[in-house]
Amino acid sequence: MNRMKEYISRYIAIDVFLCFIFLCSCTKDYFEESYRVYKLRFDYHQNDNRVSFEVYKENPLSEDEGSMTIVKRDDAKPIFTGTTDENGKFTGTLVGSTLLKEVYLYAKIEDNISCVRITFSGDNIAASIYENQNQPTTTE
Incomplete structure (x- = not known):
């Protein structure tokens, strides 16, 4: 059971990190005006x-x-x-x-x-x- 929680926590952390990277790259394209x-x-x-x-x-x-x-x-x-x-x-x-x-x-x-x-x-x-x-x- 502990191993399953560790596995799920690791994937949630990776997903959150990837979402953060994606949102940061989108911000430049959509919100910064030259x-x-x-x-x-x-x-x-x-x-x-x-x-x-x-x-x-x-x-x-x-x-x-x-x-x-x-x-x-x-x-x-x-x-x-x-x-x-x-x-x-x-x-x-x-x-x-x-x-x-x-x-x-x-x-x-x-x-x-x-x-x-x-x-x-x-x-x-x-x-x-x-x-x-x-x-x-x-x-x-």
Whole structure:
């Protein structure tokens, strides 16, 4: 009987150890996210006008079902906020996930809302946004 308990205890200890090793190797793959530094360059083409903007991982706008108007979602959280210089230009950096492939650039200029999707590869996120333009002119 003692020999049987010793045999079972040994196999339980080995199983626990193997489970621990397996879980440690999974943790790296599933829970560690890599980050990189992205270079931001935006130009709103504004003379003597600073523009406050926000950068999102997903579209911060949605259609209000009741009034059929476009509104900013309450649950949208920016990954970066900034303000351009007096000519509407901004240069800076953003630390973000290496999985980032597109961002949404949101700004309210006077009473007009501007929200453009920017797709990119590499570490440069750049756009030139003109008034009344639906999509930005991207630059590499």
